[in-house]
Amino acid sequence: MDIERIAVHESAGRAFPxxxxxxxxxSLSVPVERVTDGERYGPGDCVVTFxxxxxxxxxxxxxxxxxxxxxxxxxxxxxxxxxxxxxxxIHGDTVPETVVGYLTMFARRLHVYRDQQxxxxxxxxxxxxxxxxxxxxxxxxxxxxxxxxxxxxADALGMDVVGVRRSGDPVDGxxxxxxxxxxxxxxxxxxxxxxxxxxxxxxxxxxxAGVLDTMPEDAYLVNVARGDVxxxxxxxxxxxxxxxxxxxxxxxxxxxxxTDHPLWGYENVVMSPHCAAFTNHYHEDIAxxxxxxxxxxxxxxxxxxRVA
Ligand code: NAD
Numbered sequence: 494m495d496i497e498r499i500a501v502h503e504s505a506g507r508a509f510p511x512x513x514x515x516x517x518x519x520s521l522s523v524p525v526e527r528v529t530d531g532e533r534y535g536p537g538d539c540v541v542t543f544x545x546x547x548x549x550x551x552x553x554x555x556x557x558x559x560x561x562x563x564x565x566x567x568x569x570x571x572x573x574x575x576x577x578x579x580x581x582x583i584h585g586d587t588v589p590e591t592v593v594g595y596l597t598m599f600a601r602r603l604h605v606y607r608d609q610q611x612x613x614x615x616x617x618x619x620x621x622x623x624x625x626x627x628x629x630x631x632x633x634x635x636x637x638x639x640x641x642x643x644x645x646x647a648d649a650l651g652m653d654v655v656g657v658r659r660s661g662d663p664v665d666g667x668x669x670x671x672x673x674x675x676x677x678x679x680x681x682x683x684x685x686x687x688x689x690x691x692x693x694x695x696x697x698x699x700x701x702a703g704v705l706d707t708m709p710e711d712a713y714l715v716n717v718a719r720g721d722v723x724x725x726x727x728x729x730x731x732x733x734x735x736x737x738x739x740x741x742x743x744x745x746x747x748x749x750x751x752t753d754h755p756l757w758g759y760e761n762v763v764m765s766p767h768c769a770a771f772t773n774h775y776h777e778d779i780a781x782x783x784x785x786x787x788x789x790x791x792x793x794x795x796x797x798x799r800v801a
Contacts, residue, residue, distance in 0.1 A: 494553050494576070494790040497537030499783065500528040504543040508558050509776040514541065517780035521787055539790075541783060550575050554796065556786070558779050559770075560584055560638070561719055562800050563692040570801035577801040578786060582638050583778040584770045588689075588717050589642030591769035593650070595741035596685055599713050600626050604763050627651035632683035634676070634699070635690030636664050639717065643687050655679055677707045685713050692719035702727040711738045717769045720746040732759055743769040 499518060501511055511527050518525045523539075534540060534552035541556045542549065545565045549555045550573040557565060560581045570577045598604045602618045609616060631647045633640045633656040640656060641664060647654045648666035656664060657679050661672040671679040673695070680686050686708060690696045700714065700723040708714070714737060716723055725746045731737045739761030747754075748767055756762060772778075786796045 494793075495537055496523050496539050496553065496787055496790050498539070499523055499525045499787070500532065500534065500538055500540045500552070501525060502532075502540055502542035502544075502546070502549075503527065503529045505541055505558050505779075507543045508771070509779070513776040514780055517776050518783060521784060523787060539783070539787065541779070554578065554786075554790070556580075556779075556783055558775075561691055563719060565801070567801040575801075576796055576799055578782070578796050578798045579800050580779060580782060581798050583775075583782065585638045585642040587772045587775075588639045588769045589646050591743065591765070592639075592643045592687055592715055592717060592741075593646050595715050595763055596626055596631070596647070596713075598763055599685075599739060599741070600624050600629070605760070608760065628653065629684040630655060630682055631685040631687060632656065632679050633667070633687045633689060634679070635688065635696075635718065636667065636670070637689065640687070640689035641665075643689060655683065676704060680704060680708050680712075683708065683712055685715060687715040688718040688722050690718050690722060692721055696722050698722075698724050700724065700727070702730065705731040705737055708737055710736060713738050714740040715742075716740070717743045719744045720748070729755055732762065739763075741765075743767055 501514055505511060505514065515525050515527060534548055536553050538552040539554045539556065540549050540552045541558065543558050550569055552575055554576040556578045558580050560579055562577065562579045565577055567577065602623050605618060628651060630653040633643050633654065636644065636656045636658040644654050644656060644664060644666045654667050655669045656667045657671050657673055657676055659673060661670055663670055705727055728740065741763040743765045744767055750756065789796055
């Protein structure tokens, strides 16, 4: 593959300043340009983008700046012969640190005190409400980059870590690994269930009313994966009926989440606007992936993180 130009699509500006990525890629011998919708692509182009566009199918290679590529039509990429790569592998610190933040908020009730601070209220939760993470069970569903990052940190905090993995093979720091068909057993005794799977046919609607019913009533759901891994109505009903203790959500069924969506209204729900992966060096991490693949392409080697 002969790459003659790297086109940084404007949508990548959702993750970092475009100028920062262009600057980080400037050491490559290939010219780097910012492009907007309406641009035409050819067989010498690599496009770096947040969102898919049909026009990209004329390029040689498209790099998505997110780990999830569920919005990209992989069949169309196979048909056009355009390589598609994703950004798996770079979220092993950012998203897991965010997850530790959610878990700590719920255990130590920090979300409640932050809400009270706005109202200048001096009050603490009832004696039986706060707890420690130490000794509590977390079930991590999906043990890839993010899942393992969560598991390592939870283990270091003294938590009892279990997980769900397709192969069922052991993972460092995970006390017991279940297979997807054992999901109910895996979540049954968990105080926290953390979702770190990609959105696929197998994971769409994975967390339904049945799974939420199986979780203990004092359990929290954490979704840093994709909205559609969770059945929206089932989650809202479980929250309404107090069948789970709360949820931390970074990924939604519709983004941005409409301002009239009921999820905004729950005191026991912590929401972040799909930004668990954001960090001030994101552009560097992406540049590193692109740089490595440009070098691989030049040497005629297969691309890292190729998904189509
Ligand atoms: P990854 O590819 O490193 O890990 C995903 C893991 O899930 C893999 O180990 C895979 O084998 C496993 N998996 C796939 N299907 C499964 C199933 N049915 N049951 C159990 N495990 C299954 O990706 P990652 O970087 O860890 O990211 C995981 C997902 O998190 C992404 O696909 C993306 O949707 C989401 N994500 C969200 C953010 C955010 O900002 N909230 C950031 C990065 C990634």
